[in-house]
Amino acid sequence: MAAVSRLRSTMMMRLGGQGVRMAWARPMGYAAQASIEEEVWREPSRPVEAMDSQEKDRGVQWVFLGCPGVGKGTYASRLAKLLEVPHIAMGDLVRNEILQKTSMAEQLKKIMSSGQLLPDEIIFNLLTKRLEGGVSRGESGFILDGFPRTVNQAEIMDEVANIDLVVNLRLREDVLVTKCLGRRICSQCGGNFNVATIDIDGYDSVPRIYMPPLLPPPSCAEKMTIRADDTEEVVRARLRVYYEESQPVEDFYRARGMLLDFDVAGGIPETWPRLLSALNLEDKRIVSQDSRKMTA
Numbered sequence: 001m002a003a004v005s006r007l008r009s010t011m012m013m014r015l016g017g018q019g020v021r022m023a024w025a026r027p028m029g030y031a032a033q034a035s036i037e038e039e040v041w042r043e044p045s046r047p048v049e050a051m052d053s054q055e056k057d058r059g060v061q062w063v064f065l066g067c068p069g070v071g072k073g074t075y076a077s078r079l080a081k082l083l084e085v086p087h088i089a090m091g092d093l094v095r096n097e098i099l100q101k102t103s104m105a106e107q108l109k110k111i112m113s114s115g116q117l118l119p120d121e122i123i124f125n126l127l128t129k130r131l132e133g134g135v136s137r138g139e140s141g142f143i144l145d146g147f148p149r150t151v152n153q154a155e156i157m158d159e160v161a162n163i164d165l166v167v168n169l170r171l172r173e174d175v176l177v178t179k180c181l182g183r184r185i186c187s188q189c190g191g192n193f194n195v196a197t198i199d200i201d202g203y204d205s206v207p208r209i210y211m212p213p214l215l216p217p218p219s220c221a222e223k224m225t226i227r228a229d230d231t232e233e234v235v236r237a238r239l240r241v242y243y244e245e246s247q248p249v250e251d252f253y254r255a256r257g258m259l260l261d262f263d264v265a266g267g268i269p270e271t272w273p274r275l276l277s278a279l280n281l282e283d284k285r286i287v288s289q290d291s292r293k294m295t296a
């Protein structure tokens with residue numbers, strides 16, 4: 001995945017390489033580059049034709065946008081399974097880093113539990129590390145969830161990777177808050193569940209919204225945990241951050257004709273088939289060969 005190397009090098013250029021010193025991994029398809037310790041960005045010498053054929057064979061490169069609690073993780077992970085690409089959730093990468101008790105774990109925990117965004121340098125480092133690991137395991141394509149979250153992140157991404165489609169999930173704010181507060185995670189298997197019942201009457205042209213709880217199986221029931229940032233105060237702070245920092249990312253992709261707005265109006269049984277249909281996907285097969293090039 002050549003995009004990974006370009007991400008690493010663009011990040012170093014744009015962020016000034018602050019504190020970044022990494023192995024320059026040999027990107028797939030780059031014939032002439034050695035794997036060396038490199039502090040200075042070098043222009044990769046890759047023929048455009050090679051990039052085109054490489055691009056054709058890869059898996060989809062999609063991005064999921066949407067407020068906290070909208071269901072990005074739920075639908076991005078299902079689609080990733082269907083399309084056989086990795087689901088890369090930025091929040092999970094951050095939480096995993098915190099669990100590793102690395103030197104920056106405490107700092108990350110503090111920022112995250114206040115609902116604020118982490119510095120770009122940290123985010124790009126975690127993402128590049130994850131993508132590089134994927135390349136070495138033979139992964140192709142991705143569905144990103146929780147990245148990009150700022151226009152700066154979107155601009156850097158735009159320089160290094162061809163994003164095929166951006167899915168923007170939307171849901172009313174009161175429902176988002178209820179869903180975040182009802183969210184439970186199994187400490188053993190990592191499964192996501194929700195104890196909230198959403199049942200809101202429709203009015204005017206707004207349809208009724210009904211989402212039954214998504215309860216855990218008995219094996220997980222005793223191991224339910226609540227995310228530290230799923231308190232009402234922090235959820236509201238995260239929503240404010242979303243409106244200020246992340247909503248402009250919707251406009252960034254909308255202006256490029258890449259954004260598919262999708263209103264979540266029910267539970268998984270109703271929403272999943274509607275989403276597949278909006279994406280021109282059916283069961284386990286892509287109906288149209290060109291669906292990954294689709295725009296809204």
Ligand SMILES: Nc1ncnc2c1ncn2[C@@H]1O[C@H](COP(=O)(O)OP(=O)(O)O)[C@@H](O)[C@H]1O
Nearest residue numbers: 068069090091094112116117118123146147149
């Ligand atoms: N792209 C990003 N840029 C900066 N911070 C991020 C990013 N992605 C995740 N984070 C940090 O991780 C937290 C949790 O992210 P996530 O699990 O995606 O939450 P949400 O439920 O709000 O979508 C965010 O509130 C933020 O502190």
